[in-house]
Amino acid sequence: MFEYFRPTLQAPSLDLISIEQLTRDGIKGLIIDLDNTMTPWNDIEVGPKVAEWFVKVKSAGICACVVSNNSKRQRVAIVAERLDIPFVFGATKPRRRAFRSGMSLLGTGHKDTAVIGDQLFTDILGGNRLGLYTILVSPINDREFIGTRVMRRMEKVLVWLMKHFAPVKPFSPKIH
Numbered sequence: 689m690f691e692y693f694r695p696t697l698q699a700p701s702l703d704l705i706s707i708e709q710l711t712r713d714g715i716k717g718l719i720i721d722l723d724n725t726m727t728p729w730n731d732i733e734v735g736p737k738v739a740e741w742f743v744k745v746k747s748a749g750i751c752a753c754v755v756s757n758n759s760k761r762q763r764v765a766i767v768a769e770r771l772d773i774p775f776v777f778g779a780t781k782p783r784r785r786a787f788r789s790g791m792s793l794l795g796t797g798h799k800d801t802a803v804i805g806d807q808l809f810t811d812i813l814g815g816n817r818l819g820l821y822t823i824l825v826s827p828i829n830d831r832e833f834i835g836t837r838v839m840r841r842m843e844k845v846l847v848w849l850m851k852h853f854a855p856v857k858p859f860s861p862k863i864h
């Protein structure tokens with residue numbers, strides 16, 4: 689069961705994910721979470737480092753899309769349009785349907801798509817259920833939707849369990 693919650697990689701933030709490594713690993717499409725991964729929760733501001741990272745992603749020939757559980761279409765659309773990438777809103781991650789929609793927007797498949805997000809129970813679990821490459825980032829800040837705060841407590845318990853009961857592959861994915 690733990691393998692469903694174990695990301696392929698872990699990075700401190702979106703802009704610190706190595707594009708060279710993604711290219712080396714054959715990644716051609718990125719399905720990226722919005723809240724607390726691209727922008728602070730419920731915010732439309734994309735920081736300059738994140739914007740710059742998206743420019744590099746594009747010039748490396750990698751496509752990206754936003755897949756967000758946020759149900760406000762307008763808010764998800766504003767951020768996606770600023771970055772000139774497609775989006776899916778109201779995604780109900782970890783259900784697989786939205787990840788499949790993301791892959792069809794990107795024109796990529798199971799082998800060359802990565803999922804990036806800040807939550808184990810939605811982004812990482814959903815991506816791993818489809819056998820995709822998954823990258824866990826630390827949340828931008830601790831302002832969150834109330835339901836997410838409850839999930840964070842469960843994440844802490846899960847990470848503890850993984851550390852203590854899955855020692856063969858400890859919860860220490862590569863940090864680059």
Ligand SMILES: [Mg+2]
Binds near residue numbers: 721724725
């Ligand atoms: Mg998030």
